[in-house]
Amino acid sequence: NAGVTQTPKFRVLKTGQSMTLLCAQDMNHEYMYWYRQDPGMGLRLIHYSVGEGTTAKGEVPDGYNVSRLKKQNFLLGLESAAPSQTSVYFCASSYPRAPYTFGSGTRLTVV
Amino acid sequence: SQQGEEDPQALSIQEGENATMNCSYKTSINNLQWYRQNSGRGLVHLILIRSNEREKHSGRLRVTLDTSKKSSSLLITASRAADTASYFCATDAGNDYKLSFGAGTTVTVRA
Numbered sequence: 001n002a003g004v005t006q007t008p009k010f011r012v013l014k015t016g017q018s019m020t021l022l023c024a025q026d027m028n029h030e031y032m033y034w035y036r037q038d039p040g041m042g043l044r045l046i047h048y049s050v051g052e053g054t055t056a057k058g059e060v061p062d063g064y065n066v067s068r069l070k071k072q073n074f075l076l077g078l079e080s081a082a083p084s085q086t087s088v089y090f091c092a093s094s095y096p097r098a099p100y101t102f103g104s105g106t107r108l109t110v111v
Numbered sequence: 112s113q114q115g116e117e118d119p120q121a122l123s124i125q126e127g128e129n130a131t132m133n134c135s136y137k138t139s140i141n142n143l144q145w146y147r148q149n150s151g152r153g154l155v156h157l158i159l160i161r162s163n164e165r166e167k168h169s170g171r172l173r174v175t176l177d178t179s180k181k182s183s184s185l186l187i188t189a190s191r192a193a194d195t196a197s198y199f200c201a202t203d204a205g206n207d208y209k210l211s212f213g214a215g216t217t218v219t220v221r222a
Binding site (some may be wrong): 026033035040041042043044045048050056058059077084090092094096098099100101102103104105 | 136141142144146151152153154155156159199203207208209210212213214215
């Protein structure tokens with residue numbers, strides 16, 4: 001099925017560990033995004049990309065890095081995880097000015 | 112900071128009743144979108160309304176936009192148990208296409 005696939009779906013990290021979240025889309029969308037969702041705060045934009053090889057900071061970029069080496073993939077990295085990064089992470093993709101298609105999310109717990 | 116703010120935070124209605132939720136935003140927009148999120152799932156796009164439009168319909172959904180008041184409303188008519196979800200407004204403002212989401216309205220439809 002066409003759409004946005006996020007891996008992994010769940011992960012528990014210890015403080016200081018690193019990890020990479022993978023987002024893959026098969027809709028040939030130019031734009032890709034990483035959001036985090038915390039209770040009562042809606043979705044906040046971490047980083048986004050308007051095309052292969054480009055990335056830009058969103059509202060809450062500190063502690064995260066991203067890469068878009070291929071058009072269909074957008075990777076979100078945590079170099080040294082902190083408990084404040086416990087959240088649900090959503091990837092989305094879209095054409096310019098068009099509705100987003102979201103992945104099903106990654107639930108990350110940092111202990 | 113979040114561009115859109117939904118009101119109310121939570122809404123409980125009887126099956127068959129209408130549900131109305133509102134979204135206020137702060138700056139000029141290109142378009143405003145509404146999304147639904149079922150518990151533990153990714154967001155699903157419902158409707159997009161452009162800044163030069165005042166009202167749009169999609170099935171049992173009706174969205175209005177008042178750019179002079181910087182506000183939008185989402186009406187769900189003849190609600191069903193399956194409409195139980197969180198609803199988010201998202202605004203597209205600025206040159207880069209990236210949506211800013213509100214904190215959402217949680218709707219519970221009682222049988």
